[in-house]
Each structure stands twice: as structure tokens, then as C-alpha cells.
Amino acid sequence: MSRWIIVIIIFSVIIFAVEFYAFQAIKAITKNKIIRGIWILSAIVIYGYFIYVLYVTPSGAGQTNAFQLVSGFMLTILIPKLLIVAFMFGEDIFRVFKKGLSWISPGATADFEGRRIFLSKIALGLAAIPFASFIYGIVQGRYNFKVLKYQLTFEDLPDAFNGFKITQISDIHSGSFTNKEKIQYGVDLINEQETDLMLFTGDLVNNKADEMDDWIDMFKTLHAPYGKFSVLGNHDYGDYVEWDTPADKLKNFQAVKDVHPKIGFELLLDEHRYIEKDGQKLALIGVENWGKGFNQAGDLQKASENVSKEDFKILMTHDPSHWEFQVKEDDFNYQLTLSGHTHGLQMGIEIPGFFRWSPSQYIYKQWAGLYQEFGRFINVNRGFGYHAFPGRVGIWPEVTVIELKKGVKKA
Structure with missing residues (x-):
């Protein structure tokens, strides 16, 4: 049992890290609370449904249709967000560089905020491709x-x-x-x-x-x-x-x-x-x-x-x-x-x-x-x-x- 607890903790930490970095892209391009709220709420609903399905599915039932569906939704949101993470984590490295550079020359980093917004837009645009593909794959692609x-x-x-x-x-x-x-x-x-x-x-x-x-x-x-x-x-x-x-x-x-x-x-x-x-x-x-x-x-x-x-x-x-x-x-x-x-x-x-x-x-x-x-x-x-x-x-x-x-x- 302790082994499964450790696995759950590690999985939760990874999910939180992915969600945190992905959310940075939304924060960079919009201050609209409704858009930010929808982003957060959709993730909570899918992860919550995933936990619910795991809880109600008998251990010996195998992969039920409900489990397959929620797993599909998990992949649909996680894979695009991993693309976003690749951009935003790299941007965080630049932010560290920005902080160090500001100690030397405060006026030398004025364009970094614009760079962050630009990269966030690219990351979200690229992430939309696998997101749309997975949605199509679930709705129509399987037929x-x-x-x-x-x-x-x-x-x-x-x-x-x-x-x-x-x-x-x-x-x-x-x-x-x-x-x-x-x-x-x-x-x-x-x-x-x-x-x-x-x-x-x-x-x-x-x-x-x-x-x-x-x-x-x-x-x-x-x-x-x-x-x-x-x-x-x-x-x-x-x-x-x-x-x-x-x-x-x-x-x-x-x-x-x-x-x-x-x-x-x-x-x-x-x-x-x-x-x-x-x-x-x-x-x-x-x-x-x-x-x-x-x-x-x-x-x-x-x-x-x-x-x-x-x-x-x-x-x-x-x-x-x-x-x-x-x-x-x-x-x-x-x-x-x-x-x-x-x-x-x-x-x-x-x-x-x-x-x-x-x-x-x-x-x-x-x-x-x-x-x-x-x-x-x-x-x-x-x-x-x-x-x-x-x-x-x-x-x-x-x-x-x-x-x-x-x-x-x-x-």
C-alpha cells in the first residue's frame, strides 16, 4: 500500500508541475478572469472525474468504457500542455537570466516581457494542434x-x-x-x-x-x-x-x-x-x-x-x-x-x-x-x-x- 501512496504522490507532483507551467502561458496573454477560470475548472473537472472513475471501478473490471473515456480526456489535455511546458520552462530559464542581468544593467531587460507573451502565444498555438487532433480522434477518428x-x-x-x-x-x-x-x-x-x-x-x-x-x-x-x-x-x-x-x-x-x-x-x-x-x-x-x-x-x-x-x-x-x-x-x-x-x-x-x-x-x-x-x-x-x-x-x-x-x- 505504501508503494501506491508514493506513486500517487509522485504522479500528483508531476501533474501539478505540468499544470503550473502551462497556466503561465494563459497568465501571460490574458488577464481575463473568465478565461483563466475556465482553464483551471476544466482541469479540475477532468482530474476529478478520473479519480471518481478509479474509485467506483472494481479492481478486477479491467478497462471499462468510462475509464477509457476519462483516460482519453486526460491525454487530450496533458499532451498539449506538455508542449506548453517545454516553452514555459525554457522561458523560466530566461527569467532567471533576466533577474541576473537586471543586477548588472536594469535597463537591458525591458523587452523580456514582450518575449514571454510572444512565446506563450506560440506555445498555445502549437498546443492547439494536438488538442484538436485528439478531440477529432475521440469524436470521429475511431470510426x-x-x-x-x-x-x-x-x-x-x-x-x-x-x-x-x-x-x-x-x-x-x-x-x-x-x-x-x-x-x-x-x-x-x-x-x-x-x-x-x-x-x-x-x-x-x-x-x-x-x-x-x-x-x-x-x-x-x-x-x-x-x-x-x-x-x-x-x-x-x-x-x-x-x-x-x-x-x-x-x-x-x-x-x-x-x-x-x-x-x-x-x-x-x-x-x-x-x-x-x-x-x-x-x-x-x-x-x-x-x-x-x-x-x-x-x-x-x-x-x-x-x-x-x-x-x-x-x-x-x-x-x-x-x-x-x-x-x-x-x-x-x-x-x-x-x-x-x-x-x-x-x-x-x-x-x-x-x-x-x-x-x-x-x-x-x-x-x-x-x-x-x-x-x-x-x-x-x-x-x-x-x-x-x-x-x-x-x-x-x-x-x-x-x-x-x-x-x-x-x-
Whole structure:
């Protein structure tokens, strides 16, 4: 308990310091008590609501919608204020310099007050950019579904699958959903792609199976003529909540697995299926979650039993670190791997063909999009839903469409 008290005290001191320095910018540019009061009151309301949610949320409940929402508001006000702090703390250093200079030459520092006002305006102007972005991300960005299309060429692709199209979705996180109309739009967008095969790469729920109860009828309308298949993600195991008994956790885990056939997906648990077309076939392999630093239940060798090395293989594995550490250099040759998990951290900057950045890249080497090494591909889907932060900023929810093309072997 004493450890948590120390953590709370440190956190409170940091918050106070951030708020104090950020408030200096407002003080510098206006003496209007109403504006100053709104600034202070909004912070008090958000921090107060955060404390209230922590107090009323059961310790074993995990990240509830209320917790996600208030955490989103915390980030929305704190990140812009950190930008302001960077300016105002630097200005305080100048103020110390100003004080020392005034002892030498009182008339030499007359323009420092104007500099402070100027810097405060710049700081507030820059802070408005992430503030507006986070507000948009919470209100609209989390539903800003994008269809990303890729055409991948393989020399060893069976001829019958030339032009075969796959829709990949990932990270539904149904426990975060609040708007049925928006989610229905996303589901309809998936169906509009009219592809041959549909693959879901894990994290159906945040923690508990009943999070899908209100969404089963919607998601079971997804269709693909060559089938719908799925694997589990780290959140599907129920590892992030406190269960009364181990039996309750196992019961929930089984219930999560039982949801997949209810929405028409065949769940692959360290196993494979052959997709056949015109007398030819490709191997679809699905493993349980395997991730560096996460649950490592997946068994790739077991899933690949009775699959030939010469078969064209599509591997479904939730966490892209599996590809990085076990798959990409495997001599068994998994030509195409589909993953999710990272969400691209739900925030970043992507200008196609020019620039990509997200904090996620400091955690995962393959954090979003398509990658190729050793002649093998992985696509890391940015996720259909959202988790923790109730929004998306620059990293939009994704539906991936991959068209397989037959390549000509080089002489």
C-alpha cells in the first residue's frame, strides 16, 4: 500500500508541475478572469472525474468504457500542455537570466516581457494542434475506417489462385464499442469488398466474452465464398482482469472461443485448413497468440503438421513479433503472414509514400502495414476497433484487401 501512496504522490507532483507551467502561458496573454477560470475548472473537472472513475471501478473490471473515456480526456489535455511546458520552462530559464542581468544593467531587460507573451502565444498555438487532433480522434477518428489494398506477387502461388482476394480484419475489441450505427458502417464496408476469403487476426474482445453479446447479429452478416477464419489475440485469454477463481477464467475463455462460430468464423487453434480452388490448394495456418512479452500459447510446428514445405502458406498470428522472432527466417517458408495487435498505437502521422511515424515503431519493428524480408511478406493490420485510448489520431481503423498474383519464375 505504501508503494501506491508514493506513486500517487509522485504522479500528483508531476501533474501539478505540468499544470503550473502551462497556466503561465494563459497568465501571460490574458488577464481575463473568465478565461483563466475556465482553464483551471476544466482541469479540475477532468482530474476529478478520473479519480471518481478509479474509485467506483472494481479492481478486477479491467478497462471499462468510462475509464477509457476519462483516460482519453486526460491525454487530450496533458499532451498539449506538455508542449506548453517545454516553452514555459525554457522561458523560466530566461527569467532567471533576466533577474541576473537586471543586477548588472536594469535597463537591458525591458523587452523580456514582450518575449514571454510572444512565446506563450506560440506555445498555445502549437498546443492547439494536438488538442484538436485528439478531440477529432475521440469524436470521429475511431470510426474513420480506411480500406487499404495491396497486390502481392508470388512465383510459387498456385495458378488457380491468381487474382484471389483476401480481406483481413483484426482487433475488433468489441468491449470498447458504443455506437452501433458507426460499427454497422464498418461492417458494411468490409462486405462491400466482395473478396474470396475473410480472415480475422485476433482480439475479438477486451477481456470478457459477453462484450460481444450486442454485436453478434451484426458481425455474423460478414460473408466470403471461400470461408471466414480466425485466430485468438492476447486480449481473448482474459489475462487483464481479476477473476474470482481460475475456473471462472477458463469458463470465459471457452465462451470467447464459442463466439467465433456464432459470427460464422472458424477458429484455428494451432491448426490448419486447406483452401481449394479448381483442383489446387493453399494452406491456411492459424496459431494461438504468440508475442514477445505476452502470452506465448501458439505452437507453429503443431499448426503446420501435415503441411508440406512446398505448399503455398498463409499464416495467421496475432502478434507481429512472432514473425520477427520465429517465422520470417523459418526454412519451412511461410510466404504470407497476417497479424494485428499493435493498432499503430492509434496515434501517429502517415503520409503515404512520404512519411510514417508512430510511438509504436519504438516497440515493434513491424508496427503497421506491409513488410517484406527474405522474400516473405507480413501485413500488420492497424485494427478495426480501439482500446485504452478511445480514439484514433492519424492511424485510422483498417480493412485490408490483399490480392494474390501469380509471378513468373526468373530464369
